[in-house]
Amino acid sequence: MIGYTEMIVTVLCPIIILWIWWRNRTSVLSSWPLVGMLRGPLRNMVCVHDLATQILRQSGGTFVFEGPWFTGMNFLMTSDPINVQYISTKNFNNYHKGSDFKEMFDPLGEGIFNVDSENWRNQRRIIHSLFKNKRFIVAVEKTMEVKILKGVLVVLENASNLEIEVDMQDIFQRFTFDCFCKLVLSIDPNSLSVEFPNLPFEKAFNEIEEVVLYRHLVPTSFWKLQRWLNIGKEKRLKKALNSFDQFIEQCIQRKIEELSDIHKNQIDDDHFDLLTSFLVEDKEEDDVTKSTKFIRDTATSLLVAGRDTIGAALAWFFWLVGTHPFVEKKIVDELKANLEPQVTNTIRVFKIEELNKLVYLHAVICETLRLYPSIPFEHKMCMEPDVLPSGHRVPSKMRVLYILYTMGRMEEIWGEDCLEFKPERWISEEGEIKHVPSSKFIAFNAGPRSCLGKDMTFLQMKIVASAILWNYCVQVVENHPVVPSNSVILSMKYGLKVRVSKR
Numbered sequence: 183m184i185g186y187t188e189m190i191v192t193v194l195c196p197i198i199i200l201w202i203w204w205r206n207r208t209s210v211l212s213s214w215p216l217v218g219m220l221r222g223p224l225r226n227m228v229c230v231h232d233l234a235t236q237i238l239r240q241s242g243g244t245f246v247f248e249g250p251w252f253t254g255m256n257f258l259m260t261s262d263p264i265n266v267q268y269i270s271t272k273n274f275n276n277y278h279k280g281s282d283f284k285e286m287f288d289p290l291g292e293g294i295f296n297v298d299s300e301n302w303r304n305q306r307r308i309i310h311s312l313f314k315n316k317r318f319i320v321a322v323e324k325t326m327e328v329k330i331l332k333g334v335l336v337v338l339e340n341a342s343n344l345e346i347e348v349d350m351q352d353i354f355q356r357f358t359f360d361c362f363c364k365l366v367l368s369i370d371p372n373s374l375s376v377e378f379p380n381l382p383f384e385k386a387f388n389e390i391e392e393v394v395l396y397r398h399l400v401p402t403s404f405w406k407l408q409r410w411l412n413i414g415k416e417k418r419l420k421k422a423l424n425s426f427d428q429f430i431e432q433c434i435q436r437k438i439e440e441l442s443d444i445h446k447n448q449i450d451d452d453h454f455d456l457l458t459s460f461l462v463e464d465k466e467e468d469d470v471t472k473s474t475k476f477i478r479d480t481a482t483s484l485l486v487a488g489r490d491t492i493g494a495a496l497a498w499f500f501w502l503v504g505t506h507p508f509v510e511k512k513i514v515d516e517l518k519a520n521l522e523p524q525v526t527n528t529i530r531v532f533k534i535e536e537l538n539k540l541v542y543l544h545a546v547i548c549e550t551l552r553l554y555p556s557i558p559f560e561h562k563m564c565m566e567p568d569v570l571p572s573g574h575r576v577p578s579k580m581r582v583l584y585i586l587y588t589m590g591r592m593e594e595i596w597g598e599d600c601l602e603f604k605p606e607r608w609i610s611e612e613g614e615i616k617h618v619p620s621s622k623f624i625a626f627n628a629g630p631r632s633c634l635g636k637d638m639t640f641l642q643m644k645i646v647a648s649a650i651l652w653n654y655c656v657q658v659v660e661n662h663p664v665v666p667s668n669s670v671i672l673s674m675k676y677g678l679k680v681r682v683s684k685r
Contacts, residue, residue, distance in 0.1 A: 229665060229666055229668065230395075230399070230668050231558050231559075231585075231587045231588075231666050231668075231672070232666075234259060234559070234585050234587070234588055235261075235585070235587065235588040235591050237259075238259065238260070238261045238585060238588050238592075239588075239591075239592070242262075242572075243260060243261050243262035243265075243572070243592065243594070244258065244259070244260040244261075244262050244265060244570065244572045244574050245258070245259055245260075246258050246574065247259065255401055255402070256580060256581075257580060257581035257582065257583060258570075258574060258576055258580060258581070258582050258583070259559075259582075259583040259584070259585055260570070260572070260574075260582070260583075260584050260585070261584065261585050261588040261589045261592055262570075262571075262572050263589070263595060263619075263621045263622050264571045264572065264621075265570045265571055265572050265574075265584070266584045266589070266621050266624060266628060267619075267621035267628065267629075268570060268571050269562060269570070269582060269584060270560075270584075270621070270627065270628040270629035270630075270631065271621070271628060271629035271630070273568065274629050274630055274631075276564060276565050276566055276568055277562040277563065277564060277565070277582060278298040278299075278562065278563055278565055279295075279296060279297070279298050279561070279562065279563065280298075280562070280563025280565075280579075280581075281563070282402070282563060282581060283296070283561050283562075283563065284296050284297070285402075286394060286397045286398065286561075287394055289390050289394070289419070289423055289426075289482070290479065290482055290483055290486070291475070291478065291479035291482065292475070292476070292479045293305070293479040293480055293482055293483030294306060294309060294480070294483050295483050295486075295487075296479075296483075305480070306634065308480075309480070309484075309634055310634055312456060312459055313634055313635065313637075313638065315454075315459070317454040318365075318454055318459070320454070321365060321454045321455065322365060322638065322641070322642070323533075323534060323641075323645075325361050325364050325365055326361055326531075326642060326645050326646070327531045327645075329357060329360055329361050329364075329370075329374065330357075330531050330645065330646065330649050331531060333356075333357060333360065333374040333375065334353060334357055334374065334646065334649070334650065335529065335649065335650075335653060336375075336376065337353060337374065337375070337376055338353075338650065338653075338654055338682050340376045341681075341682050342654065342682050342683050342684055345681070346681075347659055347679045347680065347681055348679070348680060348681075348682065349677040349678060349679055349680075350496075350497055350500050350656070350677075350678040350679075350680050351493065351494070351497035351673060351674050351677045351678045352378070352677055353374065354492070354493040354494075354496040354497055354646070355384075355489060355490070355493040355494075355673075356373040356374035356378070356384070357374050357493070357646070358488055358489045358490075358492045358493040358496075358642075359371065359373055359374075359384050359387075359485075359489045359493075360372065360373055360374050361488070361642075362484065362485050362488040362489050363433075363485070364455065365455055365456065365488075366455060366456040366457070366481050366484050366485060366488075367430070367433035367434075367437070367455070367456070367457055367481060367485075368433070368436075368437050368440075368455040368457050368458060369433050369436070371383075371384065382425045383425050383426050383428070383429035385422075386422035386423070386425045386426040387426070387485075387486065387489065387490065389418055389419065389421075389422035390419060390422050390423065390426070390486075391490065391669045391670050391671055392415075392668075392669055393415045393416070393418060393419040393422075394670050395668055395669050395670045396415050398670075426482075427478070430478050430481055430482065431474075431478070433457070433481075434457065434474060434477055434478065434481075437457040437458070437461060438461065441458070441461055441462055456477075456480070456481065456484065457477065457481075460476075460477055460480075461477075487635060488635070490556070490671040490673070491556035491557065491639070491671065492556070492639055492642055492643065493673070494554075494556045494671050494672055494673040494674075495547075495550060495551060495554070495556050495639070495643060496643060496646055496647070497673065497674055497677075497678045498550050498553070498554035498672075498674070499546070499547065499550045499643065499647060500647075500650075500656055500658075500678065500680070501658060501664055501674070501678055502546075502549075502550055502553075502603050503546065503647075503651070503656070504656050504657060504658040504680065505658055506603055509546060509603075509605060510651065510655075510656075512542055513540075513542060513543050513546060513647075513648075513651055514651055514652070514685075516540055516541075516542045516543060517532075517540070517543075517648060517651070517652055520536060520539045520540065521536070529652075529653055530649070530652070531645060531648075531649045532644075532645065532648045532649065532652075534641065537641070537644040537645065537648060540644065540648070541609060541613060541614065541615060542605065542609070543644055543647065543648065544608075544615055544640065544644070545605040545606070545607075545608035545609050545615060546605045546647075547640060547643050547644070547647070548605070548608045548615070548623070549603060549604060549605045549607065549608060551623075551625035552590040552596070552623060552625065553590045553591070553603065554587075554590075554666070554672055555586040555587060555590065555624065555625040555672060556625070556671060556672055557586060557625075557627075557670070557671065557672070558585065558586055558587040558666070558670075558671075558672045559583050559584065559585045559586060559587065560583065560584050560586065560627060561581065561582075561583055562581070562582045562583075562584075563579060563580070563581055563582065564576045564577070564578055564579065564580050564582055565578060565579075566578050584624070586624045586625060587666075587672065589622070589624050590625075595622050620632060626639075651685075652685070653684070653685055654682045654683065654684060654685055655682065655683050655684075655685050656680050656681075656682055657680060657681045657682070657683075658678070658679070658680050659679040659680060659681060662676070662678070662679045663675075663676050664676070664678065
């Protein structure tokens with residue numbers, strides 16, 4: 183019996199090894215029996231975004247990842263602009279967020295990022311109407327001006343006087359959190375102050391993001407088992423969600439009580455916010471927008487989008503500007519050139535009409551988002567079998583990821599200098615911003631699901647960047663490690679430590 187076993191093993195081992203070699207001879211990642219291709223990513227988890235970029239570069243822009251057997255972890259990822267345009271625009275109706283996405287991102291509830299079809303269309307129409315409301319735009323500008331003057335600049339002034347290091351990413355996340363809480367929930371938590379208070383519901387955001395990414399990297403059955411047993415990362419997620427939901431519920435109830443004795447005509451522009459808009463203004467969708475669940479899910483989506491994406495983008499902006507002094511000088515020179523001489527020596531926050539003149543600053547923001555898009559990848563599910571323009575077959579119910587982070591690093595898209603920080607690539611010979619198709623400059627997604635907050639993002643980044651650079655010099659601490667975190671938001675793993683001094 184032992185002899186027969188040895189003979190079988192002796193014959194089968196070379197055959198299995200030859201089969202594995204033949205199957206992987208042209209593949210970037212080796213696929214092994216049972217574990218699939220998971221072995222490669224687990225050995226290279228320093229930065230999952232850079233790993234995806236390496237894989238897509240070596241595979242021509244599109245790659246099918248094979249997960250462990252029977253786990254449902256197979257997915258296709260691409261950085262090919264033609265594929266991205268096809269998925270996001272031409273065949274949009276065949277690529278939904280899908281049930282897998284909704285389950286992975288269940289903290290967002292029935293918010294706009296988590297739904298498809300008519301539900302998504304209705305929410306997009308409602309939010310688009312809010313963003314275009316002149317009262318809301320005025321509220322955005324006023325809220326940011328107050329928070330910059332009484333928050334950001336106060337913290338930086340204190341750091342300058344004491345000659346201490348500060349974490350700019352932490353400052354920006356607290357800043358955007360306070361602003362969006364005020365704009366969405368009509369409350370300022372005052373998380374941004376010299377004391378840097380520890381707010382449980384603010385920190386819960388980071389916990390939620392980390393666990394959601396973790397769900398992408400392990401078999402679905404594994405994290406579902408953790409959720410059922412209430413252990414590990416799922417236990418942490420549950421605790422974070424409870425903290426955050428309690429905060430949202432308190433804000434909603436406070437606003438309902440506040441509005442109960444106020445007529446809608448008595449509400450002025452200074453107090454305009456999402457809760458007021460939903461609870462007071464007459465809309466066709468009254469029954470929908472006045473429900474606590476709709477407000478909770480919409481508020482959560484907007485807080486996550488506004489707080490994290492803009493906060494992360496500002497951190498990468500100041501790191502890039504801080505490590506490229508000539509770029510900083512050009513921004514400051516442009517600010518001076520567009521201001522009246524009598525105001526060049528005053529501390530101030532610039533107005534929208536002034537910021538619209540700043541072409542170079544706009545280009546620097548575009549270049550920042552090209553290299554470091556706040557959302558590093560988009561997740562879709564193929565509903566019916568399809569064939570991409572690249573020739574790759576996509577079976578029904580397969581997950582499809584297009585990697586925004588990688589697309590900013592592809593020579594085929596941006597040329598041989600794609601890894602260089604070069605704002606000039608965005609400026610035409612006439613001195614205007616060049617138009618780049620959204621299927622190439624994908625930071626705000628493309629097609630029907632393109633980001634509704636694109637204009638607001640540019641506005642907020644310009645207001646913050648101009649106010650800080652006008653008043654302070656920002657120097658990145660030498661040897662401070664700057665790497666992307668493994669998260670669904672492209673933040674910095676170790677923050678951004680800087681020293682500031684008055685300009």
